[in-house]
Amino acid sequence: MSEVNATPEIPQNNTIYINNLNEKIKIDELKKSLNAVFTQFGKILEVLAFKTLKHKGQAWVVFEDASSASNALRQMQGFPFYDKPMRIQYAKTKSDIIAKADGTFVPREKRKRHDEKAKKRKDQHDSNLAGMGLNPAYAGAYGAAPAIAYPGGAKSMVPEAPAPPNNILFIQNLPNDSTPMMLQMLFLQYPGFKEVRMVETKPGIAFVEYGDEMQSTVAMQTLQGFKITPQNPMLITYAKK
């Protein structure tokens, strides 16, 4: 809350950014509802909402007219939307769909790929990202929340690209009472499993090691979002090398 208040005034934009949204609503229904509530202010070009940790409870609505965005921001500030008051600001950057319309769109530089072998692994990784519904470009474009802190060395607050493939997986969002044996029984069913390591000082995270990157990718894709308890879907990424 204080962080929001401390934010300096953001200039007018065709796009509004909304947070404090109810996280229990499914993404499709959330988009539909946001479209329905904001059509009274003008034509909507796009509604963006994602279900990743960084983007939970947040959305962007792109209007055709900037005046529609101003009206929406003024009239719907604090509106009880699925029982939670909406918090609305202008977006910090121009939306792609607006940039393309007025000719200022610049394609974002893709990550470099060094060799064919790495390329194949990244392709698998990218398809997995598509399944997750995360788009790194949007994360950068819309001022996503700071990255979740990792144990060990301090992390840069700049939104980061996903880690490159690794034979070690990093598991987050585990229930606090999970044990290495529990995770081992889960991950043992995939070939190449070596061991589970948990950090005693930081409940809720773990490292799982496989024989090579191909094997870890298979396990990651299969168990991504697996719910040990209903409110703790696992978030799996490659560990840092």
Added chain:
Amino acid sequence: MVRLTADLIWKSPHFFNTIKERELDLRGNKIAVIENLGATEDQFDTIDLSDNEIVKLENVPYLNRLGTMLINNNRITRINPNIGEFLPNLHTLVLTNNRIVNLVEIDPLASLPKLHFLSLLDNNITKKPNYRLYVINNLKSLRVLDFKKVKNKERLEAKNLFASKEVIEEIQRTPAKTFSTGETPNVSEAIEEQQTPKVVAPTPEQIIAIKAAIVNSQTLEEVARLEKALKSGQLPADLISLSDNIMLDNVDEKHEDMIHDDRSQADGKSNDTQEQRNTDSASMEQD
């Protein structure tokens, strides 16, 4: 006033919208009456009629595919009782910022078999006591009302409330019967309009009544008056006045071939009609 013609339908943008549905955009065309929607040939999941001047939700052909209707910022006061026969798959209806006043006016929506999502924000109906429970009790399939989920607890509460308030419900039903009676003068006037290309000016008595109604109309007063009318059963008189008022607006627009701008008072020769319009514009601005 602009007519909703087949030409207009095909000239308007149709596209895949942000939620990946096929949408027809009829926004901002000053449409006064829904008609000729058969020209869509049932090809749209969503129809957007926002920012028009529609008064009644009627004249809808059988549209099996239509799932969403967006009718923000119109003047909807009444809904066709048989609308459910023509829109079997309608699941989302947005009526934000219209002029629905009485609880009984949303009863026709009960005929929509798959209506899950309804918005009646910024209508006077939302200020009625027990508004939310009444809607929940009548529309069994509703899941989200005014962007709040309908909980089972609310359904039970509504059921109990209206089971024990049979008498009150009967009182609320009385205006519905009155509405049926009230339709007749409207229909006969419409027939009269068809027979005579140029509509005869209203009688001095009607002018006086309309003038009095316009002069006295204020937002809060109007609400109070309508509530009083609901209790005393004087609604037919109000309905006739409203119809005459609407017809008068249309007649004036036809005669003077002027585009009616709600936001600015038109300049021109001063006469009774002009005064009425100015007052009407001022009244609308106050609303």
